[in-house]
Amino acid sequence: MAHGSWLTKRRSDQLDIRNIAIIAHVDHGKTTLVDKMLRQAGAFRANQHVEERVMDSNPLERERGITILAKNTSVVWHGVKINIVDTPGHADFGGEVERILRMVDGVLILVDAAEGPMPQTRFVTRKALALGLQPIVAINKIDRQDAEPLRVHDEVLSLFIDLEATEAQLNAPFLYTSSRAGTATFDLEKPETNLELLFQSIVDTVPAPTGDPELPFQMLISTLDFSNFLGRIAIGRVEQGRIAAGDQVALLPMGVPGLVSPDEQGVERGRVTKLYTFDGLHRVEVASVDAGDIVALSGFETIEIGKTFTSPDAPYRLEGIAVEEPTISVDFIVNNSPFAGREGKYVTSRQLRDRLFKELERNVALRVEETDSPDTHTVAGRGELHLGILMETMRREGYEFQVSRPRVILKEGPDGESLEPYEELTIDVAEAYMGVVMEKLGPRRSEMLEMRNPGMGMVRLTFKIPARGLFGYRSEFMTDSRGTGIMHHRFLDYGQWAGPLAGRKRGVMIADREAPVVAFALGNLQERAQMFVAPGEQVYEGMIVGESARPGDMDVNVGKEKKLTNMRTTASDDHILLEPPREITLEYALEYIEEDELIEVTPQNIRLRKRVLQANERKKAQRAANRVADAS
Ligand SMILES: Nc1nc2c(ncn2[C@@H]2O[C@H](COP(=O)(O)OP(=O)(O)OP(=O)(O)O)[C@@H](O)[C@H]2O)c(=O)[nH]1
Numbered sequence: 001m002a003h004g005s006w007l008t009k010r011r012s013d014q015l016d017i018r019n020i021a022i023i024a025h026v027d028h029g030k031t032t033l034v035d036k037m038l039r040q041a042g043a044f045r046a047n048q049h050v051e052e053r054v055m056d057s058n059p060l061e062r063e064r065g066i067t068i069l070a071k072n073t074s075v076v077w078h079g080v081k082i083n084i085v086d087t088p089g090h091a092d093f094g095g096e097v098e099r100i101l102r103m104v105d106g107v108l109i110l111v112d113a114a115e116g117p118m119p120q121t122r123f124v125t126r127k128a129l130a131l132g133l134q135p136i137v138a139i140n141k142i143d144r145q146d147a148e149p150l151r152v153h154d155e156v157l158s159l160f161i162d163l164e165a166t167e168a169q170l171n172a173p174f175l176y177t178s179s180r181a182g183t184a185t186f187d188l189e190k191p192e193t194n195l196e197l198l199f200q201s202i203v204d205t206v207p208a209p210t211g212d213p214e215l216p217f218q219m220l221i222s223t224l225d226f227s228n229f230l231g232r233i234a235i236g237r238v239e240q241g242r243i244a245a246g247d248q249v250a251l252l253p254m255g256v257p258g259l260v261s262p263d264e265q266g267v268e269r270g271r272v273t274k275l276y277t278f279d280g281l282h283r284v285e286v287a288s289v290d291a292g293d294i295v296a297l298s299g300f301e302t303i304e305i306g307k308t309f310t311s312p313d314a315p316y317r318l319e320g321i322a323v324e325e326p327t328i329s330v331d332f333i334v335n336n337s338p339f340a341g342r343e344g345k346y347v348t349s350r351q352l353r354d355r356l357f358k359e360l361e362r363n364v365a366l367r368v369e370e371t372d373s374p375d376t377h378t379v380a381g382r383g384e385l386h387l388g389i390l391m392e393t394m395r396r397e398g399y400e401f402q403v404s405r406p407r408v409i410l411k412e413g414p415d416g417e418s419l420e421p422y423e424e425l426t427i428d429v430a431e432a433y434m435g436v437v438m439e440k441l442g443p444r445r446s447e448m449l450e451m452r453n454p455g456m457g458m459v460r461l462t463f464k465i466p467a468r469g470l471f472g473y474r475s476e477f478m479t480d481s482r483g484t485g486i487m488h489h490r491f492l493d494y495g496q497w498a499g500p501l502a503g504r505k506r507g508v509m510i511a512d513r514e515a516p517v518v519a520f521a522l523g524n525l526q527e528r529a530q531m532f533v534a535p536g537e538q539v540y541e542g543m544i545v546g547e548s549a550r551p552g553d554m555d556v557n558v559g560k561e562k563k564l565t566n567m568r569t570t571a572s573d574d575h576i577l578l579e580p581p582r583e584i585t586l587e588y589a590l591e592y593i594e595e596d597e598l599i600e601v602t603p604q605n606i607r608l609r610k611r612v613l614q615a616n617e618r619k620k621a622q623r624a625a626n627r628v629a630d631a632s
């Protein structure tokens with residue numbers, strides 16, 4: 001394809017460029033595809049050992065098998081440099097994907113050939129189409145046993161029509177791909193053995209960037225990075241002009257697009273210290289970058305997403321990107337459990353405070369607020385995963401702290417009424433479990449939006465539900481569907497406060513003293529409870545050790561030994577068949593706990609506890625609460 005007018009402006013030593021983001025629902029195979037693209041385009045040496053999904057480079061990403069941070073990379077294919085941005089698919093990171101769309105000229109939309117378009121597919125596709133980006137569609141995982149690529153092809157087309165795609169967007173190339181095998185074809189009857197057709201489609205359909213390198217420099221900051229050595233790093237596409245290391249530039253605050261008056265407040269001037277472009281897995285330092293390429297730039301401590309870099313003589317502000325508002329918050333509290341300080345390196349309120357505020361440097365959708373107590377900070381974010389990952393990262397760094405139950409962030413409506421966040425919930429289950437799902441979701445104030453039978457005895461149910469209504473539902477759902485169901489939810493919008501919701505159905509079992517857990521005690525308790533602890537663990541009074549089968553909390557002694565009435569010894573413990581304890585992950589705990597409970601997070605353990613530890617104090621508090629309730 002000829003992009004002649006633009007090419008003539010590029011210096012002869014510069015490659016032709018395409019900028020593309022890979023977008024999809026979580027797990028549909030984006031990172032696996034980028035992996036194969038890198039390999040097939042020769043980004044690695046022939047004998048280089050490269051791990052699978054190499055782009056998911058941080059330890060949490062590898063452990064969980066999900067992408068948390070978007071990442072830039074590039075390959076050169078037949079003389080064209082293709083900048084690729086791999087994006088996270090989880091709904092909590094949708095805002096980041098939205099910002100990334102501002103530095104590309106096309107999107108590769110991946111859709112699982114069995115699951116079809118999911119809420120997150122719809123969200124990112126809507127944003128991409130609305131920005132006028134040229135899509136390429138990959139119906140992925142065609143190697144799956146249950147793949148139905150033709151059905152999914154139709155579903156994607158309907159989605160495009162729903163979202164009012166333009167003629168050009170509707171004519172997007174549709175490829176059938178297997179990320180895992182590294183293949184792409186236009187025709188299922190003619191399987192291919194590589195990704196040639198995908199590369200070719202990118203070069204042919206994604207427009208080359210149109211910025212003129214001879215005009216004054218402009219660049220919108222689309223994402224951030226941070227290095228201890230360079231400080232904040234801005235990443236974005238050079239909109240027009242060119243930039244060289246050492247150049248004097250202006251950094252414009254967010255505001256109305258257009259020429260900024262020279263004396264506007266908040267405009268900064270300074271020198272670019274370092275410039276990088278992306279090459280395979282590496283960031284390579286370069287002397288200068290021309291319009292159209294994606295660049296990482298350092299030199300300013302005030303770099304923020306949405307600000308514009310320009311030449312100092314032509315401070316023209318580009319349309320900024322508002323960072324999405326948080327929808328839930330939790331309190332981070334200094335650990336005051338009886339085991340405080342035993343497992344963590346950083347435990348003081350000062351250390352906690354500094355770490356939380358440092359996080360704001362790169363975690364743009366996060367908010368941290370001080371409270372009346374120096375021991376407590378309120379941290380607000382986009383969802384349980386967003387906040388859960390921060391907690392997980394901190395515990396790995398050696399921090400120890402406690403976390404409250406998440407709260408939804410309310411907003412005031414136009415008439416002063418209370419609004420709360422609603423989520424779109426998608427559930428895939430076998431038809432047999434449909435009844436129990438509806439029965440459980442009803443009292444959680446959900447409203448069914450759609451029900452579909454894609455076949456094979458499965459149903460897909462879509463609900464609108466207050467975010468609060470989802471708290472604690474995942475574990476019930478997994479039990480109800482015998483672990484076979486799949487559920488996803490993403491933020492929809494703010495709506496009317498849905499009124500009070502019932503809390504957890506089942507009570508918890510609470511340790512009544514500090515002791516090591518004994519198998520004999522668990523053996524007796526497990527008939528009435530699902531335990532969270534295993535023999536040998538240490539518990540303290542007020543710690544939650546299991547979930548009972550019934551409503552109402554119960555204090556128990558998990559350290560109770562078998563009475564040695566005859567010659568038998570505790571060795572007989574070995575004969576007790578114990579159910580494995582329920583594994584408590586951070587996200588699970590966040591969904592699970594009630595207002596009067598906390599999560600204790602340390603590098604080694606995640607414990608659940610009552611806020612009030614002593615059983616008699618708790619009873620007193622309960623009686624007082626009942627009196628208040630009776631009086632009103
Ligand atoms: N059968 C099959 N499995 C695949 C294919 N591509 C990816 N997978 C598997 O799907 C899972 C998710 O793959 P990823 O590449 O991490 O998906 P992703 O879209 O990057 O996920 P997020 O970044 O978390 O949104 C992994 O277990 C992959 O091995 C494919 O073509 N066929």
Ligand SMILES: [Mg+2]
Nearest residue numbers: 030031066067
């Ligand atoms: Mg990924």
